[in-house]
Amino acid sequence: MVDPLNVAVIVKLEPDFSEGNVSYNPDGTLNRAETKNILGPHSAIAVTAAFYAKVKHGAKISIGTMGPPTAESMLQHAQLMSDADELYLYSDRAFAGADTLATAEVLKSGILKMQGKMDIVFSGHRASDGETGQTGPQTAWKLGMTFFGHVIDYEVNTESRTIRVKRLVRLQGIYDVIEEIEAPLPVFIAIDPSYKPKFNTVSQRLAYEKYQKEASQRSQNSKQYLKVFNATQIEGDPKLIGITGSPTIVYKVERIPKGKATRQAEVIDGQDREQIRKIVARMNQSLSTMVIK
Amino acid sequence: MEKYDAVVIGGGSAGLAALKHLSSRGKQAILLEAGEKVGSKNISGGILYSKKPKKGRTYNVEDIYENFLEDAPFERKITKYILHATSKDKVFSIDLTAAHNYEANFGCSVLMNKLNQWFVQQADEVAQKHGGGVVSGVHVSSIRWEGERTIVQTDELEEIEVKAIIAADGVNSEIAYMTGARQKFSPNQLYQGVKVIVKLPEDIMDQRFSIGQDEGAAHLFAGDVTLNHIGGGFLYTNRDTLSVGAVYHLDSLLENPSEPHDLVNALLRNPMISEFVKDEVPVRGEIDKNLPKEEQMRVRFAVTKMIKTWTEMRESYYSRSSRERLVKEGTYGSQAEMEAQLSSLRDQMSTKFGIKFETDYVEAEYSAKLVPDGKRCRMEKPYFKNILFVGDAAGGGVFVGPRIEGLNVGIDDAARAAEVVARAIDKNNFSESYLGQSYSQSVEESPYTHDLKSIDKDYLKIFLDAAKDVPKDIISSKYGMVVKMMSSKTLRSFAVGFANILGYEKLLPIIETLDTYVKVPTEIAERFGSSVTATYTPTIPSIAQRVARLKFNDDSKSHIKVLKPTSEFMKKMITLCPTRCYFMEKEGVMIQHEGCVECGTCSEETDWKHPVGEKGISYQYG
Known part of the structure; x- marks a missing residue:
């Protein structure tokens, strides 16, 4: 009997930017009080990736987040998506004002507080509000784990305790190269936004359904699975957390200045065949001067 | 290769009943559904009946799901069944409630998406206990036999080996075509149904239709609303929506093509129906274009949010159960507080954001489906090797005058097929002569089959x-x-x-005529009907708006191939496709499959397949 996989996911509570849910202040900044917070879209993908390990290998899943007490409902949602066995909320006023490095410190300590040694830790690609993409790699670095970014697919060999990952990378200016790497566990994976789990057999699909059902039952009593840690309980270095542990200073946030339009736009009535002909003629003219390699 | 005892293909109400019944008998069975989830491709008118015929026994929905009446999310039990003859603003009504109640335990309105999701929960739970279950997003592409082995191939998963197959893949059954078990149904064997779901808060509905909380009304329409086609319209009350639809013989539509959505629009414009569907609708004001871009966006977002909040709050306010629940949960102190908040929100909307409130109707979903006319197309031999066909795939469905029953017939078929397969597993005999013929015999004994052959x-x-x-x-x-x-x-x-x-074959051309559905009702209404006036003109969305509101998972490849681009039939499809997927080009008729709702109207002269797993239409109501 091989040891079951032990998998962790770190997630983030983010504002819901969809129309009908988001509110903005008159100065164009986000109205945080009026906007609901949800599981960030990239975090959701990381949760899906962990669920894949559960369906395929019956992995145990622990989900952790640093956030306010209200993040509990987000953890519940993440549990509904992944049938997580344990939920961790790291919440303390002392964590406030953290940049990515200080957040990574809390998450590292938090992951060490999770039950058992982790084989794989997943994070999202980036957050939709901060957009730095730093927290995952920094947490991996603090944990001293092998880090893989832009992962679009992975397969675990539970016997040899190794993993094969596919990464979407850019090589010498060529986009969308897929790099395949094998490594011994444990590893830290920042999942690519294009990740989609694949289940190829009926039995895997049935397992998927089974765990999803279990997930919906579990998430109804998500409190039972939740552990909350404050700054003392997490036993991180107080100097490295919160505002004191944050070397980043945001000097100013500015709107991206609009570039001046250099093109001359012309409005064409699509109903009028004569006008359409003009466009086609113009296109032909442009194409004739182009060299197509 | 993974092995399973039985596989059910198609997760509609018949397929799910087959899975549940088979699993309840302790057999291992899996169900493969092509839609992204069970229920996403299903459409019904729809009323689901439970019957108690004198002629013999039917398997009813509550025989399959014992807790149906207590727990299932059906909409309303229909307690009023009225037929209206229409001519312009005149309506002459005939109460057919007695006919609706004939040999019935009950008939309830249903929305397939919601109901099938409940069915699948029930069926899956039992199936899992016996090593089976439901797999969605999987499209069966072929079935082959190698000696004793039956191998099912799908577009998504590795092949599986099974002992018996129940084909519940609907009116456009690919399993039937690929095996040659039956021909495609021809237009004279089919009805085309087009339906819209209209939103209407619960309490307002109770009042308007003079029905209690647990009651429902069904209204049928014939006469000028048919725009000269053989068939008619219907309006059913759901819990907090209405189903308004038009169902016509496909050959009648081919003879005198009308755009399907115009047939629904003709109903919506009938003053009686306009009045049935009307509601209070918030209309956005123009946003001042002189404001800075960011401010315009902020206002737009704020308006969207307000309309959403108001609509949700109003829906719960006008539903007794939600109202009571919200007060009990402490969201609101009392019902009066809820009312006050609702009206203050409304004031704010009109004073601060220039939102106007108008009388109109709210359409939520447009859908289309073909319906097999059991009298004309019931499969005489509903089997092929070790495959049994059930429901629409087998061409069942009892449509006799105002008697409209499809779902219950499918469930009856499914239970019979499941019984036969369970017995075959016990005996380990999956030969056509045992499996197929036992099933065929069982279906012959069904009172529904009797009703398809002769007049009661x-x-x-x-x-x-x-x-x-x-x-x-x-x-x-x-x-x-x-x-x-x-x-x-x-x-x-x-x-x-x-x-x-x-026999029906000779009789139908005499009964099912323009006289019956159009001329006589129109004349009756004209001469004896009472006048109904509408207090407003409904703003009917265009077909493009209707299609835009549907949810599709785009497939880059078309699941339909046009075979005869210049045939008369295909030219008519430009008009008859409910979502206008066809258009004329120099070389002939072309398809734009992106808006296809997979009804199968064009199936006759196309290479017609369902989209691969998860792709295509995904209905929210059904």
Whole structure:
């Protein structure tokens, strides 16, 4: 009997930017009080990736987040998506004002507080509000784990305790190269936004359904699975957390200045065949001067 | 290769009943559904009946799901069933509730997406206990036999080996075509149904239709609303929505093509129906274009959010159960507080954001489906090797005058198929002669099959009694002989007996005519109907708006291939496709499959397949 996989996911509570849910202040900044917070879209993908390990290998899943007490409902949602066995909320006023490095410190300590040694830790690609993409790699670095970014697919060999990952990378200016790497566990994976789990057999699909059902039952009593840690309980270095542990200073946030339009736009009535002909003629003219390699 | 005892193909109400029944008998069975989830491709009118025929036993929904009446999310039990003859603003109504209640335990309105999701929960739970279950997003591409082995191939998963197959893949059954078990149904064997879901808060509905909380109304329409086609319209009350639809013989539509959505629009524009569907609708004001771009966006987002909040709050306010729940949960202190908040929100919307409130109707979903006319297309041999066909795939469905039953017939088929497969597993005999013929025999014994072959004179009597107020002179001019014979008991028995000897095949062309569905009702309404006026003109969305509101998972490859781009049939598809997927080009008719709702109207002369797993239409109501 091989040891079951032990998998962790770190997630983030983010504002819901969809129309009908988001509110903005008159100065164009986000109205945080009026906007609901949800599981960030990239975090959701990381949760899906962990669920894949559960369906395929019956992995145990622990989900952790640093956030306010209200993040509990987000953890519940993440549990509904992944049938997580344990939920961790790291919440303390002392964590406030953290940049990515200080957040990574809390998450590292938090992951060490999770039950058992982790084989794989997943994070999202980036957050939709901060957009730095730093927290995952920094947490991996603090944990001293092998880090893989832009992962679009992975397969675990539970016997040899190794993993094969596919990464979407850019090589010498060529986009969308897929790099395949094998490594011994444990590893830290920042999942690519294009990740989609694949289940190829009926039995895997049935397992998927089974765990999803279990997930919906579990998430109804998500409190039972939740552990909350404050700054003392997490036993991180107080100097490295919160505002004191944050070397980043945001000097100013500015709107991206609009570039001046250099093109001359012309409005064409699509109903009028004569006008359409003009466009086609113009296109032909442009194409004739182009060299197509 | 993974092995399973039985596989059910298609997760509609028939397929799910087959899975549940088979699993309840302790057998291992899996169900493969092509839609992204069970229920996402299913459409029904729809009323689901439970019957108690004198002629024999039917398997009813509550026989399959014992807790159906207590727990299932069906909409409303239909307690009023009324047929209206229409001509412009005139309506003449005939109460057919007695006919609706005939041999029925109940008939309830349903929305397939919601209901099938409940069915799948029930079925999956039992199936899992026996090593089976439900797999969605999987499209079966072929079935082959290698000696004793039956191998099912899909577009998504590795092949599986099974012992028996129940094909519940609907009216456009690919399993039937690929095996050659039956031909495609021809237009004269099919109805095309097009439906819209209209939102209407619960309490307002109760009041408008004079029904209690647990009651429902069904209204059928014939006459000028048919735009000269054989068939009619319907309006059913759901919990907090209405189903408004038009169902016509496909050959009648081919003869005199009308755009399907125009047929629904004709209903919505009928003053009686306009009044049935009306509601209070918030309309956005123009945003001041002189404001900075960011401010315009902020206002737009704020308006969207307000309308959403108001609509949700109003829906719960006008539903007794939600109202009580929200007060109990402490979201609101009292119902009065809820009312006050709702009206203050409304004030704010109109004073601060220039939102106007108008009388109109709110359409939520447009859908289309083909319906097999069981009288004309029931499969005589509903099997092929070790495959049994059920429901629409087998061409079941009892449509006799105002009697409209499809779902219950599919469930009856499914239970019979499941019983036979369970027995075959016990005996380990999956030969066509055992499996197929036992099933065929069982279906022959079903009272539904009986009703598809001959007229039930008791039902006819109830129908005629209901219609006794209809002035005889109009009907007599068209059906003088028939009326005379039907009015007297002895003559009626004789006439029905004689008619049954003739059989439906000879009878139908006489009964199902433009006279019956259009001319006679129009004349009745014109001469004897009372006038109804609408207080507003409904703003009917265009077909493009309707399609835009549907949810599709785009497939880059078309699941339909046009075979005869210049045929007369395909030219008619430009008009008859409910979502206008066809258009004319120089070389002939072309398809734009992106808006296809997979109804199958064009199936006759196309290479027609369902999209691969998860792709295509995904209905929210159904």
